[in-house]
Amino acid sequence: MDLIIRRAVLPPSAAQPNVFVDIGIEGGRIAAVEPTLAATAREEIDANGSLVTPPFVDAHFHMDATLSYGLPRVNMSGTLLEGIALWGELKPHLTQEALVARALQYCDWAVARGLLAIRTHVDVCDERLLAVEALLEVKRRVAPYMDLQLVAFPQDGLLRSADAFDNLKRAIAMGVDVVGGIPHFERTMADGAESVRLLCEFAAGKGLRVDMHCDESDDPMSRHIETLAAQTHRLGMQGRVTGSHLTSMHSMDNYYVSKLLLLMREAGVAAIANPLINITLQGRSDTYPKRRGMTRVPEMMAAGIDVAFGHDCVMDPWYSLGSGDMLEVAHMGLHVAQMTGIDAMHACFDAVTANAARILGLERYGIEPGCDANLVVLDARDAVEAIRLRAARLAVVSRGKVVSRAPAARAQLSLEGRPAEVDFKLHRG
Numbered sequence: 001m002d003l004i005i006r007r008a009v010l011p012p013s014a015a016q017p018n019v020f021v022d023i024g025i026e027g028g029r030i031a032a033v034e035p036t037l038a039a040t041a042r043e044e045i046d047a048n049g050s051l052v053t054p055p056f057v058d059a060h061f062h063m064d065a066t067l068s069y070g071l072p073r074v075n076m077s078g079t080l081l082e083g084i085a086l087w088g089e090l091k092p093h094l095t096q097e098a099l100v101a102r103a104l105q106y107c108d109w110a111v112a113r114g115l116l117a118i119r120t121h122v123d124v125c126d127e128r129l130l131a132v133e134a135l136l137e138v139k140r141r142v143a144p145y146m147d148l149q150l151v152a153f154p155q156d157g158l159l160r161s162a163d164a165f166d167n168l169k170r171a172i173a174m175g176v177d178v179v180g181g182i183p184h185f186e187r188t189m190a191d192g193a194e195s196v197r198l199l200c201e202f203a204a205g206k207g208l209r210v211d212m213h214c215d216e217s218d219d220p221m222s223r224h225i226e227t228l229a230a231q232t233h234r235l236g237m238q239g240r241v242t243g244s245h246l247t248s249m250h251s252m253d254n255y256y257v258s259k260l261l262l263l264m265r266e267a268g269v270a271a272i273a274n275p276l277i278n279i280t281l282q283g284r285s286d287t288y289p290k291r292r293g294m295t296r297v298p299e300m301m302a303a304g305i306d307v308a309f310g311h312d313c314v315m316d317p318w319y320s321l322g323s324g325d326m327l328e329v330a331h332m333g334l335h336v337a338q339m340t341g342i343d344a345m346h347a348c349f350d351a352v353t354a355n356a357a358r359i360l361g362l363e364r365y366g367i368e369p370g371c372d373a374n375l376v377v378l379d380a381r382d383a384v385e386a387i388r389l390r391a392a393r394l395a396v397v398s399r400g401k402v403v404s405r406a407p408a409a410r411a412q413l414s415l416e417g418r419p420a421e422v423d424f425k426l427h428r429g
């Protein structure tokens with residue numbers, strides 16, 4: 001074989017603690033998963049009881065804006081609207097070269113974090129479609145080690161911005177994968193609903209997936225997700241449509257939500273929350289009590305709706321922080337949604353791995369024979385420990401090759417009568 005990872009613990013590890021397996025890899029695929037693999041390989045990694053998972057998947061990102069922090073200035077208020085205004089100031093100064101360079105640098109960070117599949121929105125409200133061309137180039141460049149999926153995103157509104165629909169259609173013709181939208185940013189609720197109808201009909205005609213920024217607002221009357229679910233159902237697009245953000249659901253009336261969740265479930269509409277961004281951008285005009293703003297994640301999961309967590313932004317007009325670490329995203333999502341029960345914590349791990357992979361429609365994702373050999377060896381014994389420690393990615397394997405290695409987090413102590421080293425894991429006895 002090409003590579004064998006020995007003594008790995010697979011998720012969900014709570015169900016079968018301390019069951020070690022060997023993972024054999026050949027020709028870019030997983031060839032065998034067995035307790036003790038007799039085969040030999042050119043390269044072996046001893047996981048030594050560490051968690052080995054399929055790679056992290058970011059279901060919602062903006063790679064055209066990433067790492068532009070400070071260009072041409074920083075977001076002084078830190079608000080969503082100043083962020084959108086700032087992006088508008090930056091757009092005329094974008095060059096394809098600089099955009100490709102920033103995106104590739106971010107992809108380097110992502111690989112080192114074991115993040116090997118990203119769905120990124122790309123702004124199409126620009127006659128030049130410069131960002132579209134740049135990210136299609138980035139997609140080609142990273143294809144040997146990363147799955148990049150592009151969404152045509154009319155940032156300034158499909159109907160509100162002149163030529164936005166034409167530009168979106170051009171972007172799709174150039175090879176962008178998914179149809180985006182931003183109904184809550186249109187001039188009126190009616191225009192928002194109309195934009196959802198137009199975009200869903202366009203996507204259905206092309207056989208494409210849909211992923212809209214939807215109801216990213218504190219306004220409980222922002223109900224475009226209802227229209228999105230209804231159009232999905234009407235057009236027979238079950239399982240191919242996603243609502244991103246859905247933050248207004250946090251502020252909606254409970255009775256209305258009880259109907260809405262059933263509509264979403266019926267339509268097979270998935271949801272993506274962006275915990276780091278939602279907790280910082282929502283509730284900005286509240287005094288106290290201040291709303292958290294993130295959509296109703298555990299309630300949607302309980303209703304059988306697919307929910308993923310996205311990173312959304314890293315060092316851009318909307319968010320000054322981040323480093324491509326989906327465990328940081330899961331950590332924040334867990335806290336904001338109060339998902340501290342044992343099953344709920346595991347569900348937060350799924351929200352940045354398996355659930356996100358389903359939403360992107362990734363094939364051959366997982367750790368079973370026949371799956372693509374994309375894996376992460378974490379310096380943690382289970383998913384909860386991985387989230388707690390934002391565990392180091394000891395090794396990242398893409399298409400059967402080790403593409404990144406990192407040391408474990410350890411500190412050396414110099415204390416009388418105390419251990420020489422700490423690894424931040426609970427050791428008993």
Ligand SMILES: [Zn+2]
Pocket residue numbers: 060061062121213312
């Ligand atoms: Zn977004």
